Amino acid sequence: MTGLQDSVWEGDIQQLKGLVSERALSGETMVLNMGPQHPSTHGVLRLMLELDGEEIVSCVPDIGYLHTGIEKSMESKRYEQAITMTDRMDYLNPMGNNLVYCLAIEKLCELDVPLRAQYLRVLLAELTRINSHLVWLGTHALDIGAMSVFLYCFREREKILDIFEMVSGQRMMSTYFRPGGLWRDVPEEFEPAVRDFIDYFPARIDDYERLLTNNPLWLDRTQGIGFLSAEDAIRLGCTGPVLRGSGVNWDIRKAIPYSSYDHFEFDVPLGTHGDIYDRYLIRIEEMRQSLRIVRQALDNLPKGPVRSNNRKYVPPPRSELGTSMEAVIHHFKLWTEGFRPPKGEVYVRVESPRGELGCYLVSDGSPRPWRVHFRTPSFIHLSALPHIAKGHLIADLVGIIGTIDIVLGDADR
Amino acid sequence: MGLTSKLGDLGVVTVRLEDAVNWARTRAMWPMLFGLACCAIEMMSTQASVYDLSRFGMELMRPSPRQSDLMIVAGRVTRKMAPVLRQLYDQMPEPKWVISMGDCASCGGIFNNYAIVQGVDEIVPVDVYVAGCPPRPEQLIHGIITLHERIKQERITDWA
Numbered sequence: 001m002t003g004l005q006d007s008v009w010e011g012d013i014q015q016l017k018g019l020v021s022e023r024a025l026s027g028e029t030m031v032l033n034m035g036p037q038h039p040s041t042h043g044v045l046r047l048m049l050e051l052d053g054e055e056i057v058s059c060v061p062d063i064g065y066l067h068t069g070i071e072k073s074m075e076s077k078r079y080e081q082a083i084t085m086t087d088r089m090d091y092l093n094p095m096g097n098n099l100v101y102c103l104a105i106e107k108l109c110e111l112d113v114p115l116r117a118q119y120l121r122v123l124l125a126e127l128t129r130i131n132s133h134l135v136w137l138g139t140h141a142l143d144i145g146a147m148s149v150f151l152y153c154f155r156e157r158e159k160i161l162d163i164f165e166m167v168s169g170q171r172m173m174s175t176y177f178r179p180g181g182l183w184r185d186v187p188e189e190f191e192p193a194v195r196d197f198i199d200y201f202p203a204r205i206d207d208y209e210r211l212l213t214n215n216p217l218w219l220d221r222t223q224g225i226g227f228l229s230a231e232d233a234i235r236l237g238c239t240g241p242v243l244r245g246s247g248v249n250w251d252i253r254k255a256i257p258y259s260s261y262d263h264f265e266f267d268v269p270l271g272t273h274g275d276i277y278d279r280y281l282i283r284i285e286e287m288r289q290s291l292r293i294v295r296q297a298l299d300n301l302p303k304g305p306v307r308s309n310n311r312k313y314v315p316p317p318r319s320e321l322g323t324s325m326e327a328v329i330h331h332f333k334l335w336t337e338g339f340r341p342p343k344g345e346v347y348v349r350v351e352s353p354r355g356e357l358g359c360y361l362v363s364d365g366s367p368r369p370w371r372v373h374f375r376t377p378s379f380i381h382l383s384a385l386p387h388i389a390k391g392h393l394i395a396d397l398v399g400i401i402g403t404i405d406i407v408l409g410d411a412d413r
Numbered sequence: 414m415g416l417t418s419k420l421g422d423l424g425v426v427t428v429r430l431e432d433a434v435n436w437a438r439t440r441a442m443w444p445m446l447f448g449l450a451c452c453a454i455e456m457m458s459t460q461a462s463v464y465d466l467s468r469f470g471m472e473l474m475r476p477s478p479r480q481s482d483l484m485i486v487a488g489r490v491t492r493k494m495a496p497v498l499r500q501l502y503d504q505m506p507e508p509k510w511v512i513s514m515g516d517c518a519s520c521g522g523i524f525n526n527y528a529i530v531q532g533v534d535e536i537v538p539v540d541v542y543v544a545g546c547p548p549r550p551e552q553l554i555h556g557i558i559t560l561h562e563r564i565k566q567e568r569i570t571d572w573a
Contacts, residue, residue, distance in 0.1 A: 036494065036497055037447055038476070043449070043453070044494055064491075064493050065491060065497070066488075066489070066494070068450075068524055068526075068528055069524065069528035069529070072526060073523075073524060084523060091450060091454060138457075151461055151462040154457065154458055154461030154463065155461070155462040155463060158458070158463045161458075171455075171547075171549060172454065172455065172547055173546060173547065408450075
């Protein structure tokens with residue numbers, strides 16, 4: 001490896017001018033490095049902290065340790081091929097990433113999606129939300145010092161992953177959504193498996209709450225910590241549970257419904273204090289609400305196809321290939337050169353477990369996207385981190401990193 | 414056993430030194446708590462209740478490289494992360510082993526681009542590669558057992 005030594009910082013403190021306060025330059029406060037290898041930075045986040053004793057004076061995030069070039073790589077792949085990249089972006093929300101990208105393509109091509117596919121998308125996206133919140137709850141509690149919650153959360157998470165594996169063949173990187181619908185219909189075992197989960201899970205959420213909600217140690221570490229006012233949350237561009245924790249009622253599933261979310265009844269939990277504890281309560285309640293949506297979607301799941309009939313964008317089913325010459329031509333064209341959406345640009349947003357996930361897609365009429373950009377909630381929330389962390393004790397920083405629920409793959413892409 | 418061992422009469426067990434040392438090394442191999450990307454979530458699943466890595470004496474993940482024996486490179490290694498990874502590896506005390514978990518760490522996976530190191534073996538020596546994107550916990554456990562088997566084959570002459 002070249003440049004290995006170059007990266008070890010040997011400069012003097014004056015180089016940090018502008019990033020840290022004047023007091024740090026004179027040696028009055030201490031500059032401390034945290035990460036990128038740290039057990040509670042949720043991946044490879046690096047923070048430069050300026051400390052006055054134990055109090056955080058300033059905090060500068062250094063990201064890019066997981067920059068994967070996903071947006072650039074997507075430009076060299078055909079629209080359908082690039083779906084695999086979106087899974088690996090926010091790896092706790094693979095179905096949600098598939099969804100926003102497919103919705104963008106569908107908006108660009110004006111492609112219709114059968115209702116059954118829309119319902120299944122909602123169902124799977126909500127299971128993904130539960131899955132993501134379970135990982136969040138487990139690791140957040142682990143950071144603050146409650147070990148056992150992690151073990152319970154991952155036990156339930158396995159059940160969701162089994163369902164994902166059942167429909168797509170993969171536990172995490174499912175790549176199950178396609179422009180115009182889904183890869184294929186769900187198998188027969190799907191419905192009983194989801195019903196089992198719906199019956200089983202509510203009691204488990206109560207278990208987590210019994211462990212944490214009234215636990216005096218948990219209250220001490222979370223109440224009044226990581227405060228973010230509603231004005232600041234809006235000003236910093238926060239969305240999702242971070243924004244709702246401060247009491248702002250903004251959920252894209254309600255405000256700008258997509259993929260038939262307006263067919264479902266659910267509540268949007270709101271916080272009042274804007275601290276870690278409120279955001280914890282919100283995410284717990286969101287799991288219950290997600291379960292409600294899953295139940296409704298399963299009860300009202302319409303029959304019918306799961307992919308659009310528009311053969312210019314969606315390949316014909318295999319059964320047609322033996323009987324229809326036209327189907328063979330479409331099949332050949334789609335798998336050799338892909339489809340060509342009209343020229344234009346679209347922006348589509350969905351509510352990911354972390355907040356507003358947007359996809360900005362520019363097409364120049366070729367089979368490959370000209371530009372794909374993702375507006376990822378983790379990146380925006382990370383820029384709010386210095387504001388939230390200021391003035392807190394360094395011991396509370398791990399709780400604050402946990403409460404904004406960042407995924408570094410989402411922030412760096 | 415039972416009463417005789419309580420009386421202190423343990424008998425004598427003869428074993429080759431290398432077998433005893435190799436056995437000890439495989440029974441409590443502490444991995445470094447070091448996740449990079451998606452594979453780290455599967456590594457956490459492997460640690461957690463269903464797959465329970467403590468069956469292999471590996472439940473104790475050490476956040477410090479100074480206390481760890483095994484580095485599981487779980488996820489894509491970016492060019493920015495590569496020097497950090499090498500530094501962590503250098504800080505681990507001998508004997509140390511590396512498992513490259515997942516396609517990205519093993520060969521770059523689907524990310525053949527400017528940002529990703531095309532295989533972590535460009536930076537650190539890898540003992541076992543685990544395929545998959547991400548590998549299932551069973552696959553990681555298989556990789557770990559493969560490493561254990563390999564360590565048990567080590568001869569005293571290799572240690573020098």
